[in-house]
Amino acid sequence: MKKYSRIPITEVKPTGWLYEQLKIQMNGLSGKLYDIWDSVGCYSGWLGGTGESWERAPYYLDGLLPLSYYLDDRKHWEICMKFVEWTLGSQDETGNFGPLSTWNEQWSRYVMLKVLIQYEEITEDKRVVPFVRNYLQYMARLVKTTKLQSWSKARVPDLLYVGKWLYEKTNDTQILEWLKEIDQNGYDWSDYLKDLPFPRPAKDYINWDIIKHLSKDIISNISPYHETHIVNVTMGFKHPALKAVLYNDQEYARIAKEGIKEVIHKHGVVSGCINGDEHLAGSHPSQGSELCSVVEYMFSLQSLIEVFGDAWYGDLMERLAYNALPATITEDFMEHQYLQQANQIMADDRKRPWFNNDEDSTVFGLEPNFGCCTANMHQGWPKFVHSLWLREGESTLVNMVLAPSTIDTTLCSERVILTLHTKYPFRDRLLYRFQQAPAQPIAVKIRIPSWCKRPQIICKGAKLTWQDEGRFILVEKAFREGEQIQVRLEMKEFASFWHQGTLAVERGPLVYGLDMKERWEIKKEVAGVKDYYVFPESPWNYALNSALPCQLEEQELTDIPFSKKQPPVRLKVEACQVEEWTQKNGDAREIPQSPIMGDREKKMISLIPFGCTKLRISQFPYYE
Numbered sequence: 304m305k306k307y308s309r310i311p312i313t314e315v316k317p318t319g320w321l322y323e324q325l326k327i328q329m330n331g332l333s334g335k336l337y338d339i340w341d342s343v344g345c346y347s348g349w350l351g352g353t354g355e356s357w358e359r360a361p362y363y364l365d366g367l368l369p370l371s372y373y374l375d376d377r378k379h380w381e382i383c384m385k386f387v388e389w390t391l392g393s394q395d396e397t398g399n400f401g402p403l404s405t406w407n408e409q410w411s412r413y414v415m416l417k418v419l420i421q422y423e424e425i426t427e428d429k430r431v432v433p434f435v436r437n438y439l440q441y442m443a444r445l446v447k448t449t450k451l452q453s454w455s456k457a458r459v460p461d462l463l464y465v466g467k468w469l470y471e472k473t474n475d476t477q478i479l480e481w482l483k484e485i486d487q488n489g490y491d492w493s494d495y496l497k498d499l500p501f502p503r504p505a506k507d508y509i510n511w512d513i514i515k516h517l518s519k520d521i522i523s524n525i526s527p528y529h530e531t532h533i534v535n536v537t538m539g540f541k542h543p544a545l546k547a548v549l550y551n552d553q554e555y556a557r558i559a560k561e562g563i564k565e566v567i568h569k570h571g572v573v574s575g576c577i578n579g580d581e582h583l584a585g586s587h588p589s590q591g592s593e594l595c596s597v598v599e600y601m602f603s604l605q606s607l608i609e610v611f612g613d614a615w616y617g618d619l620m621e622r623l624a625y626n627a628l629p630a631t632i633t634e635d636f637m638e639h640q641y642l643q644q645a646n647q648i649m650a651d652d653r654k655r656p657w658f659n660n661d662e663d664s665t666v667f668g669l670e671p672n673f674g675c676c677t678a679n680m681h682q683g684w685p686k687f688v689h690s691l692w693l694r695e696g697e698s699t700l701v702n703m704v705l706a707p708s709t710i711d712t713t714l715c716s717e718r719v720i721l722t723l724h725t726k727y728p729f730r731d732r733l734l735y736r737f738q739q740a741p742a743q744p745i746a747v748k749i750r751i752p753s754w755c756k757r758p759q760i761i762c763k764g765a766k767l768t769w770q771d772e773g774r775f776i777l778v779e780k781a782f783r784e785g786e787q788i789q790v791r792l793e794m795k796e797f798a799s800f801w802h803q804g805t806l807a808v809e810r811g812p813l814v815y816g817l818d819m820k821e822r823w824e825i826k827k828e829v830a831g832v833k834d835y836y837v838f839p840e841s842p843w844n845y846a847l848n849s850a851l852p853c854q855l856e857e858q859e860l861t862d863i864p865f866s867k868k869q870p871p872v873r874l875k876v877e878a879c880q881v882e883e884w885t886q887k888n889g890d891a892r893e894i895p896q897s898p899i900m901g902d903r904e905k906k907m908i909s910l911i912p913f914g915c916t917k918l919r920i921s922q923f924p925y926y927e
C-alpha cells in the first residue's frame with residue numbers, strides 16, 4: 304500500500320548541470336578521500352584493517368558507489384568493490400557481519416546494507432539478497448534477548464528501509480514480521496512526530512555544561528540525547544512512511560506531514576535546514592545545521608515521497624538540494640562545513656552559542672568539528688538523482704523532483720526512454736522529449752511546485768488532467784519517438800516569513816541570499832586539503848523593502864552550477880542599511896525588529912541563489 308513505486312538505480316541517469324555537479328564532486332573530495340583520509344582508507348576495519356571500524360567507510364561508500372556508477376568511473380567503482388567484497392565475506396553463521404571490533408554494535412551495519420542494496424540493483428549479485436535476509440533474521444533474534452542501545456536504537460528506520468527493499472524484492476512476508484519485531488525495539492519516531500516533545504531548543508531541556516564531562520554513553524542515558532540529536536531526528540522522518548508499509552496504515556501519512564511541519568515551524572530556517580548544532584536548536588537564523596542532517600533529511604524524503612506521494616515532500620527536497628546542500632560545500636567539492644547558518648556573516652572559530660559543537664564548526668575544511676560529515680556528505684547528490692522519478696501502476700511515470708535527467712524504463716512491457724532537458728532550478732522551462740515510447744498510451748505525471756500558480760503545458764493531442772488540487776498534471780497519450788511535452792513554471796519573486804518575522808526572498812525553488820564580498824584565509828592544511836576561514840569584506844546589515852521592488856538578471860549557466868563568480872540568476876532589490884545591527888562574536892544575532900523605522904538612504908543591493916553563497920544574510924529585517 305504505497306502511492307508510488309521506486310525505480311531501480313540503473314534506470315535514471317543525471318544529465319545537464321546535474322551531471323556536471325556529479326563530476327565536480329568526483330574531481331573533489333569524493334574522488335580523493337580513500338587516498339588521503341585514513342578513516343575510510345586502506346586501514347579501514349571494513350577492509351579487515353585496524354583502522355576506523357564504525358560508520359565512516361559505510362557512509363562514504365553510500366555516496367561513492369552510486370556516484371561511480373552514474374559517472375561510469377571504473378577506478379572508484381573498484382575501490383567500492385574492495386569494501387563490498389570484504390563485507391560480503393565477513394558474515395558468520397549467526398547472520399552478523401562487519402569488523403569484529405564493532406561486532407556488538409549495529410548502527411554501522413544499517414549503513415553498509417544501504418550500500419549493498421544499491422550494489423545489488425546495479426550488478427544483480429546473487430549474494431546480496433540472502434546476506435541481507437540473514438542479517439534481518441539475526442536482528443529479529445537479537446532484539447528478543449538484547450535491548451538495542453544508542454545509535455542502533457535511534458536509527459532503526461534505516462534498517463526498516465533496507466528491510467522494505469528486501470520485502471519488495473522477495474515478497475517474503477516473514478521479513479515484515481522480523482521488521483515489526485525490530486521496530487518495536489527501536490525509537491518510535493512516529494510517536495515523536497505525533498506530538499513533538501521538544502518544541503524548544505535542546506538547551507532548554509539539557510544543561511550541556513553540567514553533563515559534558517561524562518561519557519557519551521552516560522549522557523545518552525540520563526538525558527534526551529538521541530531524541531534531540533539532529534541527524535537522528537532527520538533520519539527519523541522516514542519512520543512513518545516505513546510504518547505505513549509495515550502496518551498497511553495510511554494514518555501515518557497525516558502523522559508524518561503534521562509532525563514534520565511542526566519541526567520546521569519550531570526549528571526550521573529558509574534554506575530547508577532543521578537547525579541542530581548538533582541538537583535541536585530553535586529557528587534562529589544564526590544557529591547551525593549539520594551537513595549530515597541535510598543529506599539524511601533528503602534521503603528520508605525519498606521514502607516519504609514514494610509511500611505517501613505528497614507533492615509537498617518534493618518541494619522540501621528541492622528546497623534542501625537547491626539551497627542548503629550546495630551552500631555548505633565549496634564549489635570544487637573539496638571543503639565543507641560541519642554547521643551552516645542561514646545568516647552567516649563570517650566563518651571562523653569564534654565561540655558561538657552552539658549546543659555542543661566545537662568552535663570550528665562553520666570553518667570550511669576537511670573535517671571541521673568531527674569527521675562524520677566528511678564521510679557522509681557524498682550521498683547527497685547521487686541519492687538526489689534517485690529521487691527524481693517514480694512510477695505509478697503499470698503505465699505512469701512520475702516526475703516528482705525536477706532536474707535534468709533521463710529515465711530508461713519499461714512501461715506496459717515496452718521500453719520507454721524520456722529525457723527532461725532543463726536548466727531548472729535556474730530557469731523556468733522543462734522540455735520532456737521521448738527517445739523511445741510504447742505503442743499504447745502512457746501517462747507522464749509532473750509535480751507542479753507549490754510556488755507556481757500558473758503553469759503552462761503544451762503537448763499536442765494529449766489529455767491533460769489536474770490531480771491533488773493542482774499539484775500534479777497528468778499528460779496522457781500514445782507518445783511517438785521525438786515527441787515533446789513543454790512546461791513553463793512561471794517564477795516570480797516572493798517574500799516568505801521566518802523566525803521573528805524575518806523576511807526571505809524566494810523565486811521558484813531558489814532562496815536568495817545577500818551577495819557578500821568574501822575574504823578566504825587559510826587556517827591550516829591537512830593531507831592537501833585546506834581549512835579556510837571566511838570573512839566579510841562588504842556590509843551585510845541590510846533591511847529589505849517588503850514590497851520587493853526588484854530587477855532580475857540572468858547569466859549563462861557555467862560548468863559550476865552554483866557559482867558565486869557567475870551565478871545563473873541575480874536579483875537586485877531595494878534595501879537600506881541598518882547601522883544599529885552589528886555583529887556580535889561573529890554572528891548577526893540581534894536582528895532589529897521589523898518593520899524598520901526611520902528615514903534611511905535606499906539603494907539597490909544584489910542577491911544571488913543561497914546555494915552560490917558561502918557568507919550571506921537570507922532572513923532579513925524589512926521596512927514597509
Ligand SMILES: [Zn+2]
Pocket residue numbers: 593594595596674675676677679
Ligand atoms: Zn555530520
